[in-house]
Every structure is written in structure tokens, then in C-alpha cells.
Amino acid sequence: MSKFKKDGKKSVENINTASLPDIVFMLLFFFMTTTVMREVDLKVNIRLPNATEAKTLEKKDLVSYIYIGEPAGPYQKMFGTEPRIQLNDQFKNVADIQDFIAQERDAMNEADQAKMSVSMKVDSKTKMGVISDVKLALRRASALKLNYAAVKSETLE
Amino acid sequence: MAKRELTPINAGSMADIAFLLLIFFLVTTTMDVDTGLMRGLPPIPDKDAPEPQDKIRERNVFVVKINKFDQLLVENKPMDIHDLRESAKDFIANPEDKDNLPQKDYKEIDFFGRVYVPKNPVISLQNDRGTSYGTYLIVQNELLAAKNELRNDISLQTFGIKYDDLDEDKQNAVKKYYSSVLSEAEPKNIGGGK
Secondary structure, eight states, X not given: OOTTOOTTOOSSOOOOOTTHHHHHXXXXXXXXHHOOOOOOOOOEEOOOOEESSOEEOOOGGGEEEEEEEEEOGGGHHHHOSSOEEEETTEEXXXXXXXXXXXXXXXXXXXXXXXXXXXXXXXXXXSBHHHHHHHHHHHHHTTOXXXXXXXXXXXXXX | OOSOOOOOOOOHHHHHHHHHHHHHHHHHOOOOOOEEEEEEOOOOOOSSSOOOOSOOOGGGEEEEEEOTTSXXXXXXXXXXXXXXXXXXXXXXXXXXXXXXXXXXXXXXXXXXXXXXXXXXXXXXEEEBTTSBHHHHHHHHHHHHHHHHHHHHHHHHHHTSSOGGGSOHHHHHHHHHHSOOEEEEOOOBOTTOOO
């Protein structure tokens, strides 16, 4: 009947999958644009506190992260359950923070260095002692833009 | 031999390749956005710099203390954390011009003209080394919320839109209208411990 049919041998035609790559590519591009690569493996347990005034952090490449919390399961044998500081992929001490900030700052280009900010991701059960020490170290390193990471919520608690 | 063959390129494997990439991005993706409270830290004071001469008067300071049991002492009275926002709002705005709340003065501000607003209210926050971070952050949040709510109110009153939607000049004007400085004292270590 139609021009394209061959002699009517087969009655069942294959499903046309030519558009499958297009669909998959579309999904692929969606994920490629929304993706943020996981930067570090968290070695500490962190349950962030809630805050009603939390704002979205912009310009993520200008942000350095400091994680504080009790070491996660497999690390508790070695490091105990006291809250520890994690910088990049390692457990560090307060004394290492200045070096860390200097390192992060060097990695940026000069125009951005002034805009550098630090985000502290701290478990809500941590005591303020260690956090105060970190804050003092940050002041010494003159990294004065500080962000307390918190989960945005509509009500308190 | 003479017959020309026009075979299309086999694109069947394209889907496979794309799937492979797709799965890679699916696995590595994290959708959560980082949110948090933006706060500044004061720079380390210069040793050679002269001590600030003008003493801040007591009525201009709102003292919030948190002890190691996460209890609040606000202006020397215990307070529930849920009341902090209202009382901080009262302090920053001083709507009834009370004499135990910050001194008010006439100020010239763009868009508003001459207004009678509190002059440099300071919020002083002091915590113990044993205070939990969760409580500390809620207090910070409430103090920030007090200021944000006031700014939002005045913005809605004057411009009819929210503070966040104002352009920069207007935001700065509103900032001048209600301003407060947060000063954090070095934490006390009462009762020892880390």
C-alpha cells in the first residue's frame, strides 16, 4: 500500500527508537546543569539547626567550608566522640585553620579574594567552646565573612 | 559494484552512551542548596589603635547572655527564647520612646526625610563555652529576625513592597532607618570544661 512498506512480509514493525537519544540527552543536560559535585566526604555527623532567617548561599566557589561535629561511626575508635573539626577531607585542629584559610585564599583569583566567605556547618549539639576558638582563628586569618549553615524553616524548632 | 549504498550511521549506541553519562550525573548530583545565616566577624583590634573614647550608654545596649544550660538572661532578667524576638524588636525600634530603651534622635534619610529613630542601638551577645550551638544559632536567628521584621514592616509601609524586593538605594535607606550592631563578647568559661 504505502510506498515504504516492503512487500508486506512482516506485519509487526519495530518501534522507532530514533528519538530515544534525544530524550536521554535532554535528561542528561538537565542533570549536568543542576549538578553540584560532592566536594568532600563528611567524616563527622552533622545535624544542622533550623533557622527562619536562613538565606541561600550565593557564589559557591567563593565559599570555604568548615565542618564541626562528632566523628562518624568508623572514625570514633580513633578520634573519640568529642566534636572535631574537619577541613577538606581531614580532621584538623583549631591551629590549622589559619593555614587552611590562607590556602583557600591563594587558590582564588585576586579579584575574588576579598569576597571570600566561610560557611560553618556545625552539628547543633556541639558546645560553643570549640566554635568560639574557630571564630577567633578566623578573625586572626581575617576571614570575616562568616555564614552559619542552617536549614531554612518556617517556624522555630 | 555499481550500486551505491547509502547506509545511515548506526546511532543505536548513542542512547547507551547518553545513558551512561546520565547515570553518572544522577549519582554524583546533590540537589540541596546551602542556606545559612550570614554574619560578619569583627576584625582583630589593632594594638596601637586608641581605645574608643565615647562610652556606649547602658540604655543603648541590649545584653543577651546564654549560660551553659542554654538559659537566657536578657537585660538581667531570665527570658524564654520565644519572647526574644519581640523584645529585641522593641529595643531596636523603641516605639514608645521609653527612657530605658535606646536614645532616639532626628536623622536625615533618603526617601524618608527627617525621622525620629533610635541612635546606634547595640546588641551584646555573650555565651558560655558550654552553650550548645543549636541554642546560640536560634538566638542569632531571633536577633536577626527582629531586625528583618522591622525593616520589612517599614518597607511595606513606605514602598508597599517587601524589603528583599527593594532596589539597593532603598534598601540602604531602610538599613539606616533601623540599624543595630551585634557585638559578641569573648565567651566566659564558668564551671570549666571544654
